[in-house]
Amino acid sequence: MMDSLITLLPELNKSFIETLIMVGIGLVVALIAGLPLGILLFVTDRDLFLENKTVKSTVGVIVNLIRSVPFIILLVFLFPFTNFLLGTTTGPVAASVALSVAAIPFYARIVESSARDIDRGVIEAAIACGASPWLIIKDIIFPEIKSGLISGLTITAISLIGYSAMAGAIGGGGIGDLAIRYGYYRYDNFVMFTTVILLIVMVQVVQYIGDFAAKSVKRS
Amino acid sequence: MISIEQLSKVYASKDHEVVGVDHVSLEVNKGEIFGIVGYSGAGKSTLLRCMNILERPTSGKVSIDGIDLLSLSAKELRTARQSIGMIFQGFHLAMAKTVQENVAFALKAAKVGRQERRKRAIELLDLVGLSDKADQYPAQLSGGQKQRVSIARALANNPKVLLCDEATSALDPNTTKSILQLLKKINRELGLTIVLITHEMEVVKEICDRCAVMEEGRIVEEGHTYDIFASPQSDLTKRFIQTVIDFNIPDQLLQEANGTVVHMKFTGGSAGESIVSDLLQNFKIRGNILHGKIDYIQDKPLGTFVMELTGEVQEIEKAIESLRTTVEEVEVLQHDGFADHPIARAE
Ligand SMILES: Nc1ncnc2c1ncn2[C@@H]1O[C@H](COP(=O)(O)OP(=O)(O)OP(=O)(O)O)[C@@H](O)[C@H]1O
Ligand SMILES: [Mg+2]
Numbered sequence: 049m050m051d052s053l054i055t056l057l058p059e060l061n062k063s064f065i066e067t068l069i070m071v072g073i074g075l076v077v078a079l080i081a082g083l084p085l086g087i088l089l090f091v092t093d094r095d096l097f098l099e100n101k102t103v104k105s106t107v108g109v110i111v112n113l114i115r116s117v118p119f120i121i122l123l124v125f126l127f128p129f130t131n132f133l134l135g136t137t138t139g140p141v142a143a144s145v146a147l148s149v150a151a152i153p154f155y156a157r158i159v160e161s162s163a164r165d166i167d168r169g170v171i172e173a174a175i176a177c178g179a180s181p182w183l184i185i186k187d188i189i190f191p192e193i194k195s196g197l198i199s200g201l202t203i204t205a206i207s208l209i210g211y212s213a214m215a216g217a218i219g220g221g222g223i224g225d226l227a228i229r230y231g232y233y234r235y236d237n238f239v240m241f242t243t244v245i246l247l248i249v250m251v252q253v254v255q256y257i258g259d260f261a262a263k264s265v266k267r268s
Numbered sequence: 269m270i271s272i273e274q275l276s277k278v279y280a281s282k283d284h285e286v287v288g289v290d291h292v293s294l295e296v297n298k299g300e301i302f303g304i305v306g307y308s309g310a311g312k313s314t315l316l317r318c319m320n321i322l323e324r325p326t327s328g329k330v331s332i333d334g335i336d337l338l339s340l341s342a343k344e345l346r347t348a349r350q351s352i353g354m355i356f357q358g359f360h361l362a363m364a365k366t367v368q369e370n371v372a373f374a375l376k377a378a379k380v381g382r383q384e385r386r387k388r389a390i391e392l393l394d395l396v397g398l399s400d401k402a403d404q405y406p407a408q409l410s411g412g413q414k415q416r417v418s419i420a421r422a423l424a425n426n427p428k429v430l431l432c433d434e435a436t437s438a439l440d441p442n443t444t445k446s447i448l449q450l451l452k453k454i455n456r457e458l459g460l461t462i463v464l465i466t467h468e469m470e471v472v473k474e475i476c477d478r479c480a481v482m483e484e485g486r487i488v489e490e491g492h493t494y495d496i497f498a499s500p501q502s503d504l505t506k507r508f509i510q511t512v513i514d515f516n517i518p519d520q521l522l523q524e525a526n527g528t529v530v531h532m533k534f535t536g537g538s539a540g541e542s543i544v545s546d547l548l549q550n551f552k553i554r555g556n557i558l559h560g561k562i563d564y565i566q567d568k569p570l571g572t573f574v575m576e577l578t579g580e581v582q583e584i585e586k587a588i589e590s591l592r593t594t595v596e597e598v599e600v601l602q603h604d605g606f607a608d609h610p611i612a613r614a615e
Pocket of ligand 1: 279307314
């Protein structure tokens with residue numbers, strides 16, 4: 049058993065890093081694109097300070113469209129785009145294209161819903177102070193939802209770990225790929241259990257770090 | 269200072285319209301505390317929110333200090349809002365900011381530099397008596413303290429006007445008093461014009477120079493607070509006055525009274541007691557005081573007496589005639605044991 053583990057180790061290591069790359073890129077993109085999009089969805093809502101029906105419904109529809117496509121289909125659907133972007137559809141970076149596309153609307157909705165929990169009165173008071181929309185976003189909305197943003201990122205990360213396994217199965221690499229190659233095609237239960245344990249540990253660690261970070265920014 | 273002309277606000281939804289404010293015209297003078305009272309849904313908040321265009325009026329004009337707010341661009345409006353402070357029933361403080369940061373936010377909105385923001389925030393917290401709480405979070409404060417923070421925030425940019433939407437409605441009577449005193453102090457010391465919305469006549473009595481009574485989006489009565497209290501015209505105003513100047517005489521007492529029961533109200537100078545003793549001396553009647561109270565409104569006395577008069581009917585009638593010439597208001601509640609104006613009794 050120890051032997052099999054040692055022989056597996058290099059492969060396990062490689063897969064682990066590939067998963068980290070996929071999830072990491074997905075998360076960064078979610079943060080860079082999903083966060084502003086989520087805020088945009090919120091502030092263009094009815095009765096809010098940048099109320100804009102056209103923007104709100106256009107962005108809303110796009111977000112829902114992407115979210116309603118099952119990930120495995122999105123992945124295949126995006127192959128031409130990935131190929132155009134990177135010249136390849138295999139490897140963790142290529143897989144992270146689809147992961148990112150899925151993560152953006154996912155995180156955007158989380159951001160939007162945490163912003164909805166802000167007491168509208170607080171925003172109103174800021175408007176009454178004569179604050180500009182940007183200042184309200186930066187100085188009122190953002191700090192108020194900071195801990196929600198981190199919890200949201202945790203949820204996104206965990207979903208991405210799950211998605212990355214699917215991406216792995218069709219050429220992305222990573223832990224999911226490993227599990228399928230050994231566990232599914234070769235009936236190697238040892239490898240499969242090891243990968244499952246590794247995934248469980250990963251999710252637990254992400255959750256733990258996420259909860260800790262969310263708690264530590266939460267004041268009052 | 270604040271001039272409102274024919275202002276209306278209509279909320280239109282798919283199948284019907286709700287009129288929040290209905291053709292209201294109003295002048296609030298510089299340096300006064302102006303109260304707006306009315307029951308829930310009367311349109312008070314809507315009217316107030318039109319004064320800084322938190323709510324854009326459907327029609328009409330709003331100008332503050334000569335500036336027509338509806339003609340401003342978004343940017344100009346933001347600048348104008350910096351000189352219109354506003355406080356709310358629910359305080360509306362940013363929970364993730366400390367007390368000092370909350371106050372400093374308003375200064376940031378006016379692009380005041382960091383150093384200056386700090387200094388000014390501390391000054392303001394000092395003014396509202398909260399300098400020791402500067403680094404606490406709103407969740408750690410009591411309601412009254414939160415309202416003080418929101419007052420400090422509203423005052424940050426030296427506004428000319430302060431709009432208060434039910435600022436004390438969430439507070440207990442003692443805290444309400446202290447907040448009202450603070451508002452009065454700000455009004456006197458900083459010469460700030462204050463518009464205050466409330467459904468408690470007590471608040472108006474306490475600090476308002478003038479007030480208006482609203483119902484269904486319209487102003488039904490408006491005037492100096494003392495006059496409104498001394499001689500309310502509309503039924504609605506009377507009902508509001510009764511919540512403060514209440515002469516609720518138990519029915520049983522009225523039934524037992526076998527004489528004529530008169531209710532009189534006297535204002536300002538006329539001293540109640542001498543009127544009563546003169547009355548009893550000049551006419552062959554006997555009097556029995558059922559209720560007597562003097563309220564001070566804007567430091568001026570307003571007396572309410574209810575007396576039972578017994579004796580010859582003619583003498584009583586003459587006495588009442590003479591009363592009508594000496595006191596502001598005389599009302600016969602009951603003649604010789606028969607209720608005359610049952611509605612005149614509170615509740
Ligand atoms: N955003 C809105 N959309 C539709 N109708 C509204 C809106 N805001 C207020 N109204 C309506 O306008 C009327 C006046 O409301 P407003 O909030 O001004 O009353 P108010 O006098 O402040 O009452 P309260 O004492 O309960 O605060 C009400 O009939 C209310 O239903
Ligand atoms: Mg209201």
